[in-house]
Amino acid sequence: MTNLTIEDVRILDPQSGFDDIGNIVIANGQIKALGDVAAKGETIDGRGLVAAPGLIDMRVTTGEPGAESRESIESAALAAAAGGVTTMVVMPDTKPVIDDVSLINYITNKAEQTLINVHVAGALTQSLDGKTMTEIGLMSEAGAVMFSNGAEPVSDSLIMRRLLSYSARFNALIANRPIDSALAANSCAHESDFSSRLGLPGHPPAAERIVIDRDAALAELTGGRLLIDMISSEEGLSAVRRAKSRDIEIACSVSMNHLALNEIDIGDYRTFAKLDPPLREETDRQALISGVNDGTIDVVVSAHNPRPAGQKRLPYTEAASGAVGLELLLSAGLTQVANGELDLMKFLACLTSNPASLLDLPTGRLAEGAPADIVLFDMNMPWVCDSDKLLSKSKNTPFDERRMTGRVVMTLCGGRLVFERLSSS
Amino acid sequence: MASSYGYPFEQQHCLSISQFSRPDIETLLTLGNHYLDLDVQKSKERSMLAGKTLVNLFFENSTRTEKSFEIAGRRLGADVINMSVVGSSVKKGETLLDTAATLNAMNPDILVVRHGASGAPALLAQKVSGSVINAGDGVHEHPTQALLDALTLRRHFGEDLGGLRIAICGDIKHSRVARSDIQLLNVLGCDIRLIGPPTLIPADADKWGVDVFHDMETGLEGCDVVMMLRLQMERMSGAFVPSKREYFHFYGLDRSKLGFAKQGAMVMHPGPMNRGVEISSDVADDPKVSLITSQVESGVAMRMGILHALSDARDGVA
Numbered sequence: 001m002t003n004l005t006i007e008d009v010r011i012l013d014p015q016s017g018f019d020d021i022g023n024i025v026i027a028n029g030q031i032k033a034l035g036d037v038a039a040k041g042e043t044i045d046g047r048g049l050v051a052a053p054g055l056i057d058m059r060v061t062t063g064e065p066g067a068e069s070r071e072s073i074e075s076a077a078l079a080a081a082a083g084g085v086t087t088m089v090v091m092p093d094t095k096p097v098i099d100d101v102s103l104i105n106y107i108t109n110k111a112e113q114t115l116i117n118v119h120v121a122g123a124l125t126q127s128l129d130g131k132t133m134t135e136i137g138l139m140s141e142a143g144a145v146m147f148s149n150g151a152e153p154v155s156d157s158l159i160m161r162r163l164l165s166y167s168a169r170f171n172a173l174i175a176n177r178p179i180d181s182a183l184a185a186n187s188c189a190h191e192s193d194f195s196s197r198l199g200l201p202g203h204p205p206a207a208e209r210i211v212i213d214r215d216a217a218l219a220e221l222t223g224g225r226l227l228i229d230m231i232s233s234e235e236g237l238s239a240v241r242r243a244k245s246r247d248i249e250i251a252c253s254v255s256m257n258h259l260a261l262n263e264i265d266i267g268d269y270r271t272f273a274k275l276d277p278p279l280r281e282e283t284d285r286q287a288l289i290s291g292v293n294d295g296t297i298d299v300v301v302s303a304h305n306p307r308p309a310g311q312k313r314l315p316y317t318e319a320a321s322g323a324v325g326l327e328l329l330l331s332a333g334l335t336q337v338a339n340g341e342l343d344l345m346k347f348l349a350c351l352t353s354n355p356a357s358l359l360d361l362p363t364g365r366l367a368e369g370a371p372a373d374i375v376l377f378d379m380n381m382p383w384v385c386d387s388d389k390l391l392s393k394s395k396n397t398p399f400d401e402r403r404m405t406g407r408v409v410m411t412l413c414g415g416r417l418v419f420e421r422l423s424s425s
Numbered sequence: 426m427a428s429s430y431g432y433p434f435e436q437q438h439c440l441s442i443s444q445f446s447r448p449d450i451e452t453l454l455t456l457g458n459h460y461l462d463l464d465v466q467k468s469k470e471r472s473m474l475a476g477k478t479l480v481n482l483f484f485e486n487s488t489r490t491e492k493s494f495e496i497a498g499r500r501l502g503a504d505v506i507n508m509s510v511v512g513s514s515v516k517k518g519e520t521l522l523d524t525a526a527t528l529n530a531m532n533p534d535i536l537v538v539r540h541g542a543s544g545a546p547a548l549l550a551q552k553v554s555g556s557v558i559n560a561g562d563g564v565h566e567h568p569t570q571a572l573l574d575a576l577t578l579r580r581h582f583g584e585d586l587g588g589l590r591i592a593i594c595g596d597i598k599h600s601r602v603a604r605s606d607i608q609l610l611n612v613l614g615c616d617i618r619l620i621g622p623p624t625l626i627p628a629d630a631d632k633w634g635v636d637v638f639h640d641m642e643t644g645l646e647g648c649d650v651v652m653m654l655r656l657q658m659e660r661m662s663g664a665f666v667p668s669k670r671e672y673f674h675f676y677g678l679d680r681s682k683l684g685f686a687k688q689g690a691m692v693m694h695p696g697p698m699n700r701g702v703e704i705s706s707d708v709a710d711d712p713k714v715s716l717i718t719s720q721v722e723s724g725v726a727m728r729m730g731i732l733h734a735l736s737d738a739r740d741g742v743a
Contacts, residue, residue, distance in 0.1 A: 169622055169623050
C-alpha cells in the first residue's frame, strides 16, 4: 500500500501530550511515523491545520433497527465522519432493544458496511425493563464494548448492585444514567426560577446527585466498572469528585450540549433545546467546563439523538428530548476553546484517549503503530450552523443559526479518507 | 459409646458441622465406613435402633434425603414415620414450636428435620426431648450431606484427604451444602476453592478459608475434585444470572471445562442435577469421572453411622 503523508500539520496527541508541528506518515492503515520525519508518498498539505486522533463518541442513538427514518447506522456514520468522529458507540434503545447476541451480531454486520468504526453497547436489562439482567457475558464475547440501559436509568438499587457485581466478572463497562426516576418523573426541565416562570415541570440536580452517590457506593461494594452517563449539574460534578477521591473505578461523561448551552437557550419554549438531562443554569455549565479542564469528567459525548421534526414541533412538555450532535460536537467544543473556556488538550482527551482506554480500543491516539484514525481541523474557521445542511437524517439541533469557530476539514479512518470538506460547503 | 483418639462421641444432635470436633468427625466417618459394607448394612439383626422411633419431618420437598434416612433408619431396626409438612399444618397456621410440642408429646427418639428457615432445626432441638438431625435448613447447613461427601472422597482417595484440592462450583450463595462442605473439608485439611459468578458468591466468602474464583479456567487449575451445585431455575432468569444459556457457557461443567482440572479429576454433585445447566450429561454419567452415584450409596451408610453415633451418645453406651 502506498504511503500518505500529512505535511506541516500541528499534531495534537492527548495521550502523550505531544503538541508540535510535523509530518504524519501513514501506511497500511496505520501511523508509520510522526513528528520530525520525512514525507513519503502522496502528501496532504496540513499547514494551518490541526491533526488530532479521530474522535470517539461513546453515546450515539440511531433508529436502526426499527426507526431508520430517524437515522440509520449508515447515515449516522456519514454524519460522524463529517464531524471528525471515527469511532462511535451506538446505544441499545432501538426497536427491538439490543439485548441479545443475535442483535449484537446484526449491528456489528451493519457496522462493517460503514467507513468508520461502529461499536455497539448492549442493553443492561432485557427490553430495558430495569429488572432482568441480559446475557452480559455472551454479548461481551460477541463484541459489545459496554452496557447501557439507554435513556432509562436502572432505578432499583438491588438490580444495579447485581448488574455491577455480575459484570465485574467480565470486566464489562456499565453505563447508568444518573437520574432518580421518582424525583424526575414527568419533568422536562431544570427546576429553577426560569422553568417555574415558564410553567415547565422541573427536577432538581439532587435527582442526579442521589443516583451518582448510590452508584458510586455500589461500584465500591461490588468492584464493578461504572460509567456515570451524562452529568448535567454542579451538584452532580461535586458528587463525582467525592467518589473519585476514593479508590473506585468510575468514569463520568457529559454531553457537548451541556458544555455549550444553558437553560436560557430554551428561551421561548424552543423544543430543539429540550434535552435529557435538561439544560441547567449557567453556573452548572461553567462547573462542567471546569470538570473537563481539571479531569474530573472523563468523556465528552455528542448524545446524538435524531428526532424528526414531527416529534419536536409540539408543545414543550409533549415534545421529544434530544438533539443531533455528531457533526457539531467538535465545532461546538472548539468554539468554547476559542472563547477561552475549554482547555483544548483536556477537551480532546475526553473525545480520544480517555474513551479509548475505557473501551479498550487501539485507536484514540496519534502514535507509531496506532490506527490512522485522524481528524484534521481548522481551529479558527468561522462559520454559521445551518441545520438543513446536516448529513444526519434528522436535523434537530439547538445550534441552528449559531456562529461557530473551528471546523473539520478532513477525516481519515484506518488511513482511508472518509470525509473531506470542499471549500464551497 | 463410639470414640476416636480416646474422645467419646457425646453429641446429642446433628445440627451443624461446626458443633463437631475433629475426633467426632472421625468417629462419624469411621461408623459410616463400617456401614458401607452391604453385609453389615443389610444384616438381619437390626438391633441398634430396635424399638426406637425416627420421624422424618420435612417442611420442604425432598426425595433422596428423606428416603436415605428412611432406609438408614429401617436397616438399623427403627420404626420410621415420614411426615411431610409441606402442605399440612403449616398452612393451617401452626407455628414451628406448636408442631414441635405436638410431636414431642409422641416421644420420637430421633427427629430428622428439613426446613426452609436457617436455624429452624436448632430451635426445634431446644424444645424436643429426642435427637434432632438437620437435613437441610434454609441456606445454613446440610451437615449429613457434607459427611457423606467426605465419606465418598475417602472411598476414592483414601483415608487422608489432606492437601486434596477441591473446587465447589456454582450457586454457593444459596447453598447449604456448600456451607457444610467448606467447614468439614477445611477440618479434613483440603484446599478449597469456590467458583461462581460474583452474584452467586456469598459476601466475604474469602474469609471462610477458601480461595474465590469467578472463572472456571483459572479456578479449576490443579483441582482433584469438582463439586457442582444445583442452580435453582428461578435464579437464572435475569435476577442472579441472565440465562441458562449464559450460565452453562461460563459455568456449566462439560468435558472442555473439566479439562482445566487435574488429569483424572473426579466430579461430584449433591443432586438433583439440572442437566445442561450446571453439568452436561456426558460428564455426569461417565463412571470414570463421576462420583455422583457413589455419593448416593455413601448417603445411606453415612446416615446409618450418624444415627448409630447419636443413639449411642444418648443412651450413654460405653
